[in-house]
Amino acid sequence: MDKKSDVLLRKLLKNWANRQRPPENERARLIWEAAHVSHSNFELNLPVFRPQYKAYPSASINDWPQTLFSWINENSLQIRFQTRLG
Amino acid sequence: MEAALDTELVFSLQAGSLEALGVLYDRHRGLVFRTALAITGDAEAAADLLHDVFLRLFRFAAHIDPHRPLEPWLYRMTTNLSYTWVKRRQRWLRPLEDIADWLVSGRKDTPAYQAEMDDSWRQVQQAVSSLPLSHRGVVVLYYVDDLSLQEISEILDIPVGTVKSRLHYGRQALKQSLGLLAGEILHDLQYEFT
Numbered sequence: 001m002d003k004k005s006d007v008l009l010r011k012l013l014k015n016w017a018n019r020q021r022p023p024e025n026e027r028a029r030l031i032w033e034a035a036h037v038s039h040s041n042f043e044l045n046l047p048v049f050r051p052q053y054k055a056y057p058s059a060s061i062n063d064w065p066q067t068l069f070s071w072i073n074e075n076s077l078q079i080r081f082q083t084r085l086g
Numbered sequence: 087m088e089a090a091l092d093t094e095l096v097f098s099l100q101a102g103s104l105e106a107l108g109v110l111y112d113r114h115r116g117l118v119f120r121t122a123l124a125i126t127g128d129a130e131a132a133a134d135l136l137h138d139v140f141l142r143l144f145r146f147a148a149h150i151d152p153h154r155p156l157e158p159w160l161y162r163m164t165t166n167l168s169y170t171w172v173k174r175r176q177r178w179l180r181p182l183e184d185i186a187d188w189l190v191s192g193r194k195d196t197p198a199y200q201a202e203m204d205d206s207w208r209q210v211q212q213a214v215s216s217l218p219l220s221h222r223g224v225v226v227l228y229y230v231d232d233l234s235l236q237e238i239s240e241i242l243d244i245p246v247g248t249v250k251s252r253l254h255y256g257r258q259a260l261k262q263s264l265g266l267l268a269g270e271i272l273h274d275l276q277y278e279f280t
Contacts, residue, residue: 013229022119
C-alpha cells in the first residue's frame with residue numbers, strides 16, 4: 001500500500017474509533033468496586049495474623065466438654081491427613 | 087495528585103490509594119476505551135472492559151513495576167481482555183446474531199434502518215471486524231493507537247517480523263474491504279473528526 005493511502009487508512013480508522021467516547025459516569029462505580037476489592041485483598045494479605053484454629057462462638061465458651069471434643073476431633077483429622085500426605 | 091507522574095501514582099496505587107486510581111482512570115481511560123472499542127466493535131463491551139482493566143490495575147498493582155511506563159501494561163491488558171471477549175462472543179452469540187439478522191432482514195431495506203445504522207461507519211466496522219483477531223489487534227494498535235512495530239511486538243509478546251506480516255495482511259484485507267469506499271465516502275469520513 002502506498003504512503004498516501006496508508007495515511008488515509010490511518011485517518012479513517014482513527015475517526016471511526018473516536019466516534020464514541022468513554023462513559024462519563026463509570027468513575028464512581030470503579031472507585032466503589034475498587035474499595036471493596038481493596039478490602040478483600042487486605043483480608044487475604046493477612047493470613048499470618050489469623051489464628052490457625054477455629055474460633056468458637058463466645059456462647060459456647062462455658063460448654064468446655066463440647067469444645068474439647070470438637071478440638072480433638074478436628075485436630076486428629078488434620079493430623080491423619082498430614083500423616084497420609086507426608 | 088492530578089499532576090503526579092504515572093510512576094508516583096502506581097506507588098500510591100500499591101499503597102491502596104483510590105485517589106491515585108481515579109487520576110490514572112481519568113488520564114488513560116481514552117486509550118483503553120478506544121482500543122477495546124476498535125477490537126470488539128461494541129461500545130457496551132468496551133465500557134465493561136474499561137472498567138475491568140482499571141479494576142485489575144488496582145488489584146494487581148503490587149505486580150506492576152512503577153519504574154516502567156504504565157501504558158504498555160494497559161495496552162496489553164486491554165488487548166488480552168478484548169480478545170477473550172471476542173472469542174467468547176464468537177463461540178456463544180454469533181449463531182444467535184445470525185438468526186436475529188435473518189429475522190430483521192426485511193427491515194434492512196428501509197431508509198430509517200439505513201440511517202439508524204450509519205452505513206458508512208458500519209462498513210468500516212465490518213471491515214475491521216472481519217479481520218482475524220490476531221491481525222485486528224496489530225492493525226488497531228498500529229493505526230488507531232499510533233504504536234511502533236517494536237512497541238506492538240513487546241505488548242503482544244510476538245516477534246517484530248510477526249507484527250510486520252500481520253500488519254501487511256491486515257492492511258491488504260482492509261484495503262480490499264474498503265476499496266469501494268475509497269472513491270465515495272472516504273473523504274467525508276476522514277475529515278469528520280480531524
